Amino acid sequence: MSSNLRFLPEPKTVAIVGCPFSGGQPKAGVDKGPIHLVEAGLVNQLEGLGWKVKFDGHHLFEDINAQDDPPIGILKNPRLVSRVTQSVANVVGDHIKNGELPVTLGGDHSLAMGTISGSLSHHPNTCVVWVDAHADINSIETTESGNIHGMPLSFLLGIGSSVPEFDWVKALLRTDSLVYIGLRDVDAGEKAILRQHNIKAFSMHEVDRYGIGKVVEMALDHVNPNRDRPIHLSFDVDALDPSVAPSTGTPVRGGLTFREGHYICEAIYETGLLVAMDLMEVNPSLADSVSVEQTVAVGCSLLRSALGETLL
Ligand SMILES: NC(=[NH2+])NCCC[C@H](N)C(=O)O
Ligand SMILES: [Mn+2]
Numbered sequence: 001m002s003s004n005l006r007f008l009p010e011p012k013t014v015a016i017v018g019c020p021f022s023g024g025q026p027k028a029g030v031d032k033g034p035i036h037l038v039e040a041g042l043v044n045q046l047e048g049l050g051w052k053v054k055f056d057g058h059h060l061f062e063d064i065n066a067q068d069d070p071p072i073g074i075l076k077n078p079r080l081v082s083r084v085t086q087s088v089a090n091v092v093g094d095h096i097k098n099g100e101l102p103v104t105l106g107g108d109h110s111l112a113m114g115t116i117s118g119s120l121s122h123h124p125n126t127c128v129v130w131v132d133a134h135a136d137i138n139s140i141e142t143t144e145s146g147n148i149h150g151m152p153l154s155f156l157l158g159i160g161s162s163v164p165e166f167d168w169v170k171a172l173l174r175t176d177s178l179v180y181i182g183l184r185d186v187d188a189g190e191k192a193i194l195r196q197h198n199i200k201a202f203s204m205h206e207v208d209r210y211g212i213g214k215v216v217e218m219a220l221d222h223v224n225p226n227r228d229r230p231i232h233l234s235f236d237v238d239a240l241d242p243s244v245a246p247s248t249g250t251p252v253r254g255g256l257t258f259r260e261g262h263y264i265c266e267a268i269y270e271t272g273l274l275v276a277m278d279l280m281e282v283n284p285s286l287a288d289s290v291s292v293e294q295t296v297a298v299g300c301s302l303l304r305s306a307l308g309e310t311l312l
């Protein structure tokens with residue numbers, strides 16, 4: 001059987017990049033997300049879909065003492081986040097070079113600075129579909145929290161003043177190569193950035209108006225009109241409604257339904273253009289055990305949908 005993914009040779013191989021990292025935001029526990037996803041049986045589930053699965057333990061990150069990592073401006077843990085995401089960029093890039101599909105499990109969404117850099121290093125023409133309640137595009141000038149998980153896209157796009165600590169991030173992503181789905185909690189400074197750079201976003205308002213089928217089609221028409229560019233799917237579990245995925249650090253009501261979230265993954269798989277996926281912000285320390293189990297299960301099932309599971 002030949003791979004249904006255009007940029008992936010046979011035998012179709014997924015490399016799980018578990019990233020137990022929480023330094024891009026203040027809540028403990030999000031570093032346990034990847035461990036829970038793997039313990040829930042993710043590897044077997046993907047093998048069940050016909051994938052060869054590579055997973056040899058979670059990524060080990062260097063640690064930097066808090067006192068050695070004072071804020072830059074108001075950015076918190078800047079050196080730690082920079083080094084960790086740089087190592088993730090190398091790992092993800094290497095998997096793609098080896099002909100594998102990297103699936104990165106977060107951990108907080110600052111990790112996407114690494115994963116997307118990794119994708120772009122091998123496929124410079126990659127477009128990004130960012131599924132999130134948040135825009136994660138604050139610059140050093142606009143961030144109010146100083147949490148870098150709210151900022152990865154500004155670095156990747158080269159928006160705002162550069163922060164020397166993040167010099168390794170090559171601003172290789174073009175503003176017309178990014179599209180959002182699911183936004184509903186966007187900071188004032190971020191709204192200004194989206195407007196100024198004409199960045200395409202389908203908020204929950206558009207999901208309500210057009211339906212998810214049309215929204216995904218319009219999103220792909222924007223970044224990938226000829227359906228020939230590699231796609232990096234970065235999925236923040238908080239894009240889903242908190243009733244669907246409660247265990248996450250920054251839940252926002254009014255989110256995607258279970259089916260809408262899965263539809264996005266199914267439709268991206270159907271393009272045959274997926275080259276990398278992130279599943280971020282699962283935090284098993286937040287909420288009760290039933291909610292945790294529910295959130296972890298939904299994370300696994302989103303990943304299965306993006307890797308070809310169908311309903312029939
Ligand atoms: N990946 C996330 N969950 N991001 C939440 C970001 C929230 C807020 N916009 C901030 O800059 O801090
Ligand atoms: Mn989010």
Ligand SMILES: [Mn+2]
Pocket residue numbers: 109132134136149236281
């Ligand atoms: Mn996010």
